[in-house]
Amino acid sequence: MAKIIYTHTDEAPLLATYSFLPVISAYARTAGVEVETRDISLAGRIISQFPERLTEEQRLDDALAELGELATKPEANIIKLPNISASIPQLKAAVKELREQGYDLPDYPENPQTDEEREVRAKYDKVKGSAVNPVLREGNSDRRAPASVKNYAKTHPHRMGAWSSDSRTNVATMGKDDFRDNEKSVVLPADDTLKIQLVAADGSTTVLKESVPVLAGEVVDGTFMSVSALRTFLAAQVERAEKEGVLFSAHLKATMMKVSDPIIFGHVVEVFFADVFDKYGEQLAAAGLSANDGLGGILSGLDQVEGGAEIKAAFEAALQQGPALAMVDSDRGITNLHVPSDVIIDASMPAMIRTSGHMWNAAGEEQDTLAVIPDSSYAGVYQTVIDDCRAHGAFDPATMGSVPNVGLMAKAAEEYGSHDKTFEVPADGTVQVVNGAGEVLIEHQVSAGDVWRACQTKDAPIRDWVKLAVTRARATGSPAVFWLDRERAHDANLIAKVEEYLAEHDTEGLTLEIMSPAEATAYSLERIRRGEDTISVTGNVLRDYNTDLFPILELGTSAKMLSVVPLMNGGGLFETGAGGSAPKHVQQLVKENYLRWDSLGEFFALAASLEHLAQRTDNARAQVLADTLDRATGTFLDEDRSPGRKLGTIDNRGSHFYLALYWAEELAKQSEDAELAQAFSALAATLREQESTIVEELGAVQGQPADIGGYFRPDPAKAEAVMRPSQTFNEALASLG
Template identity: 50%
Template sequence: MGIIYTFTDESPALATLSFLPIAQAFLSKANIKIDVSDISLAARILAAQNSYLKEEQKVEDALAKLGELVKKDGTNLIKTPNISASIPQLKAAIKELQEKGFNVPNYPDNPSNAEEEQIKENYAKVLGSAVNPVLRQGNSDRRSTNAVKEYAKANPYKVKEFSKDSKTRVSYMNDGDFFDNEKAVLIPNDGTIKLYEVVNQEKNELKSFAVSKDEILDATFMNVEKLDKFYDEQIKICKEEDILFSLHLKATMMKISDPVLFAHALKIFFKELFTEFKDEFEKLQINPNNGLSELLSKIENSNKKDEILKKYNEILEKTPISMVNSDKGITNLHVPSDVIVDASMPAMLKNGAKLWDKEGKEKDTNAVIPDKTYATIYEAVIDDLRQNGTLNPSKIGSVSNVGLMAKKAQEYGSHDKTFIANKDANYVIELDGKEIMRHEVKKGDIYRINLAKMDAIKNWIKLAEQRFEQSKEEVIFWLDEKRPSNKIMIDIIKAELANKFKILKPYDACKESLRIIRSGKNCISATGNVLRDYLTDLFPILELGTSAKMLSIVPMLNGGAMFETGAGGSAPKQVEQVIEENHLRWDSLGEFLALQSSLEYEYIHNKNQKANVLAQAFDEAISNYLEENKAPSRKAKENDNRTSHFYFALYLANALAKQNQDMQLQSFFKEVADKLNKNVDTIFNEFMQEEGKKVDLGGYYVLGQKAQEIMRPSKTLNDIINFIKESK
């Protein structure tokens, strides 16, 4: 079957254009083919709207195809980070595709007929975390390798000191949130769930789906009246204490609920604006779910533009708000995908718990995370910093993660079971006609159902136990018995493991994990799906300065494996630098680590001895890459992503040339190593002479020949790679 390598978006996609030809050439000598699967946002849009395309433009649904492959034993998949698209990103990608001649339809905000309803439904499959739930047919094992961790300790990133006088705080709702309103059951038998909206004894079916015995079902809702009061209180606190208002949500992964949470914050922060210009905003069809950016764009066509902007600027003058880009006036409320909690909160915490105001100055912050379910982990970090001082990355240990995510476990699978109540009602859940749960909701409340299957849960528990046996590092399950679904999981864990590991609520688990790593030791966090997502950014960023250097393995329930290659949180800014300076600072260490693990899997699963030789050479090349500090610099005219690939190829060829397990590989790569070593200066200079210039990638969401040429500017290196590929 070989290895499948995903082509995705932004920085990882540009990096793939440079690295993949090198990887394909080297692995071909071990008789391993790397096939590419395009699951980028643009490709997903085309697949979703195939019926609108000319015959020669139609594409296969690569994501659906991969979704079937990951359920099969032997599948070996390398997954690079992709865009979890918000509606503004979706619209931008649609516009670019249309400009390139693809007749995909516009996204209809307010469908007016059956065709537009269908178009919107098709696009819904592209929005948010459309990729990960399909591919993640196993649980997650994410950690820092010893080589990466030791390098980080010896070469720690520059830490901003945390002041014990800091006014920074994490704020969340005291009541009325998803945590408070949750109910959960362990499904007693296979059957059919029906969700009804009940008003005056009249039942309207909202959803029907099958469930299996021993599946955990939980349901909850967010009271938006209390949410609005909460936002109002937080804005007043920001004014009184002169700290920045900063909203942190997950409007990509939680693609139904969190854009609405975002919109409520926007409408409360700019209450005067939305009140005074209510009729004008309705006329312009402004959807607050999409943020300030769309609002400011749409008022360009309004004859009240000047009045609106005057009021807008007045509000910004009297209420401090954090800025995504102070120079460009881009606030924390401009685009929902700019406030992604798992990337934005750790970045704030390692920056001395400060963000930036409209003048570009660092300032203490009110980090607003409405739902207390997970907000408390960030509160725990702030409390720890206040009690124990700034973390020292040269001394602290590591927190790795074993995450429950198989079969769309928990909130990742909730998109098609999330509803915005359009009237006051009772939401009633029945199993085979018998009521098992009921919530009283008001118009506008956000209601959702989550599921976790028993085989996925037991596999997760087993994986945590296996990681303990391999590492002897303490395992902590992050679960709160006050949350009904967690209480059921706790009972399952105790039945499976007795009291082998600690089970702590997220706040306490975070504090305990910080205590352990401050002592120089390591520990393992065993968490549900959303915490997996948050923690695999939080601790790597605190420890290493980035989450892109982690090894992420997903052993599939059916025997295959997926190797994920790091996070893409800063990818848009990195692409901007490529366009301005032809310098890509994306670090492909995650790709190197993933490919090494993928080769180990190939050796174990298919007994390919050459794959084992390559895997060992990868290990040596990764060590050399770290020791020689060939990671990309932030500055143009210094090492970037492309030169890092060259040096990695050099170290890999040298390792293969001196190994003596496979003489055929040794003989061939001696010649390759010789060519590379002789041309180090020539190749480096070919890269450097292209840096520092503006370039045209030919697109942002659609990368073609122009981007390929920009990402492979060294003729000498290209000739050597072609020599490897073409040699028999």
């Protein structure tokens, strides 16, 4: 039997799965397609690392490793929902919950001293941050807004905040002594094994990474951020924000860039509260309270610290005396600096731009903002959009064009592959990348505390990326622009490869350009305002940024994108959109039994998955399911069946019912497969006849607290009961047989 793997992940997408998966399984079975699940949630990944500490019933296989292996095979067909890319506070919270549920898990060792603690830390390090995506992404990314979504956005444009020509919102970035400025890059002439080492000022050598296997043609980069330069820069921005009367906000990626960005975030916290740390820093450090965990982590730990009330008062005074901080939650006093994973650049910057360049202040009011993005590699993209809005006003979703993306990400390409090669430098000296013959390929003079990192980009994914860009340009007729900066070391090496591999393809009649990210942004924005589409062909980090930036401006959300990853060995990975708002959705469900999560991304991914399966296995019935699901999704949008924001409207569960209804009706009237049409005729009739009853049953549970048995690992029985409250709908699905 043909097989689709549907991932169990986290938060709102996981809860939505309890409602939608029964629909998928029932419909897919009619085409001989089996839908299996694999648990790659944060909790599941944690549990899989410690089988020796758990009972037989508690143990879980390493589903992520299994799917990583499957992704290299032609038969792979994986639907991947958003998962938590855990910051350390999230990881600790998940461990705490699991321990309360009876799992004998060790504490996360902040400063491991013994071999056992180092082993535990290594296991947790495999789980935190972007642990999932590099494993599954054995192909490059094709991400775009489906025509039905784009048309819906044009006829039902979302609200955009007005921009003023005198807006004081801007981006602040280092430009010198940061990752971009210090980058060095080499192309490996042959297979080799590299070593990363620190030669200290006293002549001693410390091996930072013993073995880095590389392949011929691979691009290897090394760079660092000077912490002294960072802190000087940050102090200037705190002063600038106060002088200009704008909010101070820091925008990093502490989840994905799980080693470097929490450290940088910690420096932001320390510099913003410089007087407090000057006076109490040693006391905080002795208590194990780290700025890297954010202001929230420090404040929550002060109850256990002698003189904690005095220190807390000092922080509160600093908040009153310094520049106004952007807020995550004004009502609860949660600032931009409370939690490193609360403000993630790819979601926070587009949201700010969409809202007139404003973020929220402590009074719950919108205000112009200084967006502090320390590394200058891609900060210019956001400044270019801000400048464009200041000059031309807000974009109009009813008329604007689109910026689909072809992203280089296969085999952990670029910065996301740098986690295990990122280090906080322990001593002054020289960091070197050395080849097997002992030759130094890259070296940097560094100081203690600097953040040094390397990354790898293999040749085969680059060649495949160029091919995908040409394929999409040919299929759409839109210009394709490689967002590469000739002045940046890594990009210069990629440009040479792009120019070489473009020659392998028929590019006659295609518009293929190479521009720096800021130039490419300006070019794309000019076309957007004329209603024209432009394909952005980018590396991994910009792929992540662009596939939030433009969809949020065009569609109001990045969750409505079609994200296909043609795996390099013939399989398919189908991603369902971003999960940035998932935590708030869960909180609302628990409080009032209403789930606002929009599963539209799941609908698109499922249709693409079924189509891929049909083509790979010659399953005509699966193709019928895919085609009818596409049409049903169009009806779903036309009828505006996406979840509302407030009680009294249909939520995620109601949207699944209507998708099931429209899909059954499309299957019942299709002419390609009479037997299939007959099978769904009865279901379609039942769902239509019982529509008011089902909607009433789904709505009746709203307004009361919902018990799902856990945030990171809900109880399956409780979650299913909460997410499938309509017995009429459940029985109708079961009747499909």
